[in-house]
Amino acid sequence: VTGAAARLLAKGSSAVGAFWFEPGSPLRLGAVRVVVGAFTTWLLNRYVGAWTRVVQQPEHLFEPVGVAWFLDHPLAPELYLGLHRTALVLAVLFTLGFAYRVVGPACALLSLFVITYGGNSWSFIFHTENVLCLHLLVLGFTPAAGALSVDALLAPRLPRVLALPCATPRPGPTDPESGWPVRLVQLCVALAYLMAGIAKVRAGGLAWMHGDNLRDQIALNGLYYELLAGGAKEVTFQVYGWETVFTVLAVGTLVLELGAPLALLNPWLGYLFVLSMIGVHWGIRWMMGIDFLYQLYGVAYAAFVPWEKLLMALRRLPRTLHGWLARVRFPARRERGEEK
Amino acid sequence: MLAGEKVVRMTVGRVYAVILSVGMALAICSPLHPRLRGVEGDNFPLSWYPMFSRPREEIETLTYVIGLEQDRTRHIIHYSLYSPGGMNSARHHIRDVARSRKAGRATCKHIAKGVAARQKGPLSRVRTVMIVRGKYRLAEYFGKGNKQPISEVATHTCTVNRESPSRETPDDLLHLRHLPKGHP
Numbered sequence: 001v002t003g004a005a006a007r008l009l010a011k012g013s014s015a016v017g018a019f020w021f022e023p024g025s026p027l028r029l030g031a032v033r034v035v036v037g038a039f040t041t042w043l044l045n046r047y048v049g050a051w052t053r054v055v056q057q058p059e060h061l062f063e064p065v066g067v068a069w070f071l072d073h074p075l076a077p078e079l080y081l082g083l084h085r086t087a088l089v090l091a092v093l094f095t096l097g098f099a100y101r102v103v104g105p106a107c108a109l110l111s112l113f114v115i116t117y118g119g120n121s122w123s124f125i126f127h128t129e130n131v132l133c134l135h136l137l138v139l140g141f142t143p144a145a146g147a148l149s150v151d152a153l154l155a156p157r158l159p160r161v162l163a164l165p166c167a168t169p170r171p172g173p174t175d176p177e178s179g180w181p182v183r184l185v186q187l188c189v190a191l192a193y194l195m196a197g198i199a200k201v202r203a204g205g206l207a208w209m210h211g212d213n214l215r216d217q218i219a220l221n222g223l224y225y226e227l228l229a230g231g232a233k234e235v236t237f238q239v240y241g242w243e244t245v246f247t248v249l250a251v252g253t254l255v256l257e258l259g260a261p262l263a264l265l266n267p268w269l270g271y272l273f274v275l276s277m278i279g280v281h282w283g284i285r286w287m288m289g290i291d292f293l294y295q296l297y298g299v300a301y302a303a304f305v306p307w308e309k310l311l312m313a314l315r316r317l318p319r320t321l322h323g324w325l326a327r328v329r330f331p332a333r334r335e336r337g338e339e340k
Numbered sequence: 341m342l343a344g345e346k347v348v349r350m351t352v353g354r355v356y357a358v359i360l361s362v363g364m365a366l367a368i369c370s371p372l373h374p375r376l377r378g379v380e381g382d383n384f385p386l387s388w389y390p391m392f393s394r395p396r397e398e399i400e401t402l403t404y405v406i407g408l409e410q411d412r413t414r415h416i417i418h419y420s421l422y423s424p425g426g427m428n429s430a431r432h433h434i435r436d437v438a439r440s441r442k443a444g445r446a447t448c449k450h451i452a453k454g455v456a457a458r459q460k461g462p463l464s465r466v467r468t469v470m471i472v473r474g475k476y477r478l479a480e481y482f483g484k485g486n487k488q489p490i491s492e493v494a495t496h497t498c499t500v501n502r503e504s505p506s507r508e509t510p511d512d513l514l515h516l517r518h519l520p521k522g523h524p
Contacts, residue, residue, distance in 0.1 A: 020357075020361065021354065021357070050424070050425075053424035054424050054425045054429070056424070057423075057424060057425070057433070058443070060436070060440075060443065061433055061436070063380060065378055065379075065380065065382075065383050065384045066378075066383055066384040066385060066386070112385070115384075115385075116384050116385070120384040122425060122429060123425075123429060123432040123433055123436065124425070124426075124428050124429040124431075124432045125380070125382050125383070125384050125387065126384075126426075126428070127387055127389055127391060129385070130384065130385040130386075130387055131385075133384075133385040134364070134368065134385055137364070138360075138364065141360060142360070176353075177353060177357075180357050180361065183361075184360070184361050184364060187361070187364070187365060188364065188368065191365060191368040191369060192368065192389070195368065195369065195371065195372070195387070195388050195389055196388075196389035196392070196393075198372065198388075199388045199389050199390050199393040200392065200393040202393070203390070203393040203394055203395060204393065204395050208393070213392075213393075213395055213396065214392065216396035216478055217391075217392050217396065219478040219481070219482045220396060220400055220478060222482060223400060223402065223476060223478065223481060223482075224402070224427060224428070224431055225427070226416070226481075226487075227402055227404040227416060227474070228404050228416070228418075228419040228427050228430060228431055228434075229416075229418060229419060229427055230415075230416045230418055231416075236482060237482055237485065240482040240483050241483060
């Protein structure tokens, strides 16, 4: 039995290894880096003013979490602003894929600190940028600038010493080091949803699927808007009595969250998962007015998109268009050509 | 080795990949253990996403700020007048502030000052600012449209002085159970 179990274990781990280390497209990994980097740049630019005001709140509201745990007192606002602006510059370089061996880890770590300190260490932990930070860490510490990057263009032309901080160019259609980072980016998304699903089942058991809890969460959020912002969305009042709809939504949410890891196993399951989750987040926005921007605009799911195929199709587009135009403009010539 | 079976050779790069992959996966799953959820019971970016999971109470208690006109007509004071963060941040802020006599007084004065600066709209008629703690039944509020609180207690009260800086009224605990125009 021990021998059979050992063989089964060896076979299982070999299958997991083959799945995880399947060569992937450097173009896809590069595209994920560009999309995530561009979003980070936009986000840091959007919140530079708001978070600089947040960090000037009274000290008793300062509750450091995550990588800011070591701080006993808030930082000077000027220092925070400097770090935020540096992170913004690094995010631009991260997107461009410039000097990536240095910029990648620096951008990931500094963005993590800035988002943790400015956005989440002042009496309330938001849950909107968690997956973004995880993705930055994965992309920052993996060879994500092997394609679609300044490094891929410059490194072969630079002297060896100057090329040291540059990422190694990966010109081939597939590469053994470009597959697993994409899978890891996907896994971060799937595990985050799995955690949310487990939390629901742990707190309320499978009774969470009745939908009462979901309805009450939406109503409570509406009450916050009523009493703090002067008015909830009209839809909050309209949907309160839709018991069957809430049951369907609760079951659907739990199935999607607990089943999220399956999205890694098959591309079509991945597409279905991505479209469903984008729908869930737009629903949350519609009913509760909460914007999970990273998920709402689909950026969180960038690793599920076959960018390499889309980029190839884009590259072929002029030739395809030219062919179509020729057929439309010179049908007679085409017919003559076919007769020949 | 069986025919067709793939063998994954362990290179330095692969060892790094395994460490990073397993490390990230374990870190993301770590909040499953209650002791690894951080001091506040949640953390960032490693969270167990408890926000939609906790069963809700039938009666919810909230702290918020209202403004009263001369004839006791009431208005909700927007959270942006007392917190530079978002609404959820403001909710925690005002709840914590209301518990402290000193911080509550300072915040109340700060809000009254902000209200006093308003020259147009309903806030320009507000004479009194109150930080209140109210209890609400969700089913009544959203199911039946009854927006009256079950009970409401003012923890801090300030007058809005448009001529000179605002001052706090001495009655810190003012029961508002029977306010004539109690619609938030």
